Amino acid sequence: MQVTAPAAGPIVSESSERVAGSNFELWSWYFFRLSGLLLVFLALGHLVIMHLVNNVDTIDYDWVAARWATLGWRMYDWLLLSLALLHGMNGLRVVVDDYVHRHGWRVVAMSTLWTLTLAFMALGTLAVVTFQPPGR
Amino acid sequence: MLSYRGREGYWAWVLHRVSGLAVLLFLLVHIVDTAFMGFGRELYNHAIDLYRQPIFRVGEVFIFAGVLYHALNGLRIIAIDFWDGATRIQRELWYTVLTLFVGLMLPITYVMLKPVFALLLGA
Numbered sequence: 001m002q003v004t005a006p007a008a009g010p011i012v013s014e015s016s017e018r019v020a021g022s023n024f025e026l027w028s029w030y031f032f033r034l035s036g037l038l039l040v041f042l043a044l045g046h047l048v049i050m051h052l053v054n055n056v057d058t059i060d061y062d063w064v065a066a067r068w069a070t071l072g073w074r075m076y077d078w079l080l081l082s083l084a085l086l087h088g089m090n091g092l093r094v095v096v097d098d099y100v101h102r103h104g105w106r107v108v109a110m111s112t113l114w115t116l117t118l119a120f121m122a123l124g125t126l127a128v129v130t131f132q133p134p135g136r
Numbered sequence: 137m138l139s140y141r142g143r144e145g146y147w148a149w150v151l152h153r154v155s156g157l158a159v160l161l162f163l164l165v166h167i168v169d170t171a172f173m174g175f176g177r178e179l180y181n182h183a184i185d186l187y188r189q190p191i192f193r194v195g196e197v198f199i200f201a202g203v204l205y206h207a208l209n210g211l212r213i214i215a216i217d218f219w220d221g222a223t224r225i226q227r228e229l230w231y232t233v234l235t236l237f238v239g240l241m242l243p244i245t246y247v248m249l250k251p252v253f254a255l256l257l258g259a
Contacts, residue, residue: 033217036210044207047200051248056187056196061177068173081167088160095153120167127171134177 028090035087042080065133074128081124089117144227152209155202162199190252197248201241208233 050059067073096109172180186192212229215222222229 033214036207037214040207040211043203047203051196051200052244055248055251056184056193057251060184061173061180064173064180084163085167088156088163091153091156092160095157116164120164123171124167127167127174131173 028093032087032090035083039080039083039087042076043084046076046080065131068128068131069133074131078125078128081128082121085117085120085124089113144230148209148212148230148233151205152213155206159199159202159206162202190255193249193252197245200244200248201237204240204244205233205237208236 054063068077093110093113096106096113100106100109169180169183172183187196209230212222212226212233215229216226
């Protein structure tokens with residue numbers, strides 16, 4: 001029922017278009033678990049800070065700007081962004097693997113998926129890294 | 137997902153997949169609204185104003201629930217993968233996940249929706 005570790009050797013699957021002998025699925029399996037474990041703390045920590053300790057009434061531009069004045073919070077947010085996006089998009093890849101079988105549609109779905117991942121990774125990284133506090 | 141109906145393990149998996157996809161969808165929206173930080177105070181505050189609407193506050197509770205279930209069941213999956221003993225008690229572990237989930241969501245929902253209750257009672 002749950003995902004189990006694929007063998008380290010070639011993965012034989014009719015629908016798989018990955019090169020036989022590639023360790024991609026093994027790395028993906030480890031990445032899910034490692035990033036998942038970190039996200040338990042990063043994502044739940046983010047929710048506790050934003051919705052229990054603070055809330056949407058207090059969070060605004062100045063609040064976030066003050067937060068991003070601290071390098072540590074920018075690093076926290078960037079780590080959360082990249083791990084959550086890669087973990088989520090890798091999950092979507094598994095879902096596409098499960099339900100999209102026609103070759104043409106798989107190519108379309110996978111290209112869209114990787115393009116979206118790159119675009120959102122770039123957008124999020126730009127927001128966190130290049131933000132300039134106002135009036136400085 | 138639609139042609140097979142199983143027992144606890146199946147429902148644990150369905151909820152894991154649905155919660156994961158829902159949280160991913162919100163993550164993409166959230167990356168866009170956070171990117172508004174780079175375009176100045178006015179635009180960002182205007183975007184965040186939306187999240188203060190009662191309907192979005194309820195939505196935020198669902199997002200919290202999605203992340204919490206996915207996190208708790210994710211820990212169950214990791215336990216099953218790395219510890220043989222956990223495989224034998226995977227059903228009990230799922231009930232533990234559900235108990236923790238409900239037990240935590242009750243106070244969380246109360247804290248998050250307090251402003252909405254106040255709004256409804258004050259009106």
